[in-house]
Amino acid sequence: MPKAAAEEHEIAGHTVRLSSPDKVVFPSRGFTKRDVFEYYVAVGDGIMRALRDRPTTLQRFPDGIEGETFFQKRIGARGVPDWIQRATIKFPSMRTAEELCPADLAHVAWAAQMGTIVFHPWPVRAAAADQPDELRIDLDPQPGTDFGDVRTAAGVIREVLDDLGWVGFPKTSGGRGVHVYVRIEPRWDFVQVRRAGIALAREVERRRPEAITTAWWKEERGERVFIDYNQMARDRTIACAYSLRANGRATASAPVTWDELAEVEPDDFDLRTVPKRFAEIGDPHAAIDDVAHDITPLLEWSARDEKDGLGDMPYPPDHPKMPGEPPRVQPSKMNKANWETK
Template sequence: MGATKAPAEEIEVAGHTVRLSSPDRVIFPKRGFTKADVFHYYLSVGDGIMRALRDRPTTLQRFPDGVEGEMFFQKRVPSRGVPPWVRTAEISFPSGRKAAELCPADLAHVAWAAQMGTIVFHPWPVRATHVDQPDELRIDLDPQPGTDFAHAARAATELRAILDELGVTGWPKTSGGRGVHVYLRIQPRWTFVEVRRATIALARELGRRRPDLVTTAWWKEERGERVFVDYNQMARDRTIACAYSLRATARATVSTPVDWAELPDVDPDDFDLRTVPERLAQRGDPHAGVDDTGWDITPLLEWAERDAAAGEGDLPYPPDHPKMPGEPKRVQPSKDRDRPR
């Protein structure tokens, strides 16, 4: 006979009852972490992950049978079988289609999503009150082949110097892999197109200062052994795993906020399902002040205008995005017959 299946549990979270079924189902086989481990991990980092998710439309990356099983992204909350207290926010995709996404109002929403097999939380950089105006500018520093986390951390340190000159605070975190994310809290006054332009301008400035280390080249054949600043993470419907989200890695790593002083020396593999709750309890959240002020991105938009006047206009959008006004051709340079040789 097979092992006895653990019974479902009912757990009170933020004033709501959340059902946890199959608590002993193994989600991370290499570490032996179960569905209950994932569920209680998210409860243990509640303040931190709610700082990242509160009132943000959120795409759920679900693995109902564990990280080695089937995965899918859920962008629409089902119309049936959902607790009446679950909140949603309507967002518009680049195609013009709309969807009601989960919009966490409290930790019970996170717990409910974990019960549904969610491992990774991908919030939009907007709030439910202004779904078309980002309040979070995200810089994704993505190491390319031949580079690693140390290079991304070095690029982030160079970025910080630029942010200091601009008088804006950057909030770094590990990606949960080899990359580094730096967030800026901004005023929700600009469109996705404008915030993406600002991100490109900032990335280009970083690339000018460290062309040996950083690139904004969209085409992989042009990047070399450098850290790619993925400016398209600010395109509409592109999302990043949030602070304190687990990642679907064998080690059950976590995208973890860090402070600038420790960033060069941390090992992102040290931040996982077991270690991060203790770290948060002992030292607090390095992103605790992220919501204190919203920055005016006008200086970056002025840089974008300067760059355009110098012949550096827009850059390609993701391949699944509609063609945008002023966007260059989406043709791999080595296959572009019209490109000067």
């Protein structure tokens, strides 16, 4: 069969070329590169609400999800349209990179043409790349738990947010987890916002300690849902709302209402079902930008916790050692040589 000809699409005032449109990307379901391209165009308003003006890492699969993959954090000049916008981000090492910074849907379509399946935006806008404007709460099921347990944990998060008078926006992760996003005022740095996230996670854990944990070390988590507070560390990203996920089911990370969360299953949302749902009900996260919260209450909780002996928690292993951080060694290997005890 002859190779399908390249196509040109007019999107957001730009011409976007789609080459090899019939290339199979999701073999188990037969979805092609054109299907992925059309998916992102169909959910355009929703994914742009998640990506607009955010430095974004691209998870690319040039030969489909069963081929090799890589994370693209730098957008060069060769072969890149002159209208593509970039933003400078700073890694924990303080080195910098120019990442894709979607200004319109043509940027997303171009990335899909380049084999991008998963979009990983930073929780910042380009204009203030060191001050997060989004607090991300990542609920990660552990062995022995299921999506029902994650729903329960999400309900406790909602209770805490309600007590603060805050509005949170849940979405499925595209796997077995749930993410809850809260827009915040962009006037704190990554260290402060991460500490605020830890304080919120600890409060959630206190309310259901038998079901929810903040323990960084897997040996301490047990059969509980883990709140991954390190998703707020610099250079940590989460697949955005409406991003496809690189699995055989071609699932998507789907925004839902709190009421829907009690009923849905992760496999309800995929490349075929999400565009239809979007056309019928719109975006459940449509109001996410209507308010930005002041995280001062969480920083006060953090100061209270530190006074009570609950200071910082371990950073991801690729981060430099941070002031006040406990030793990065799992508790079962604790000894006088590598663990400071008081």
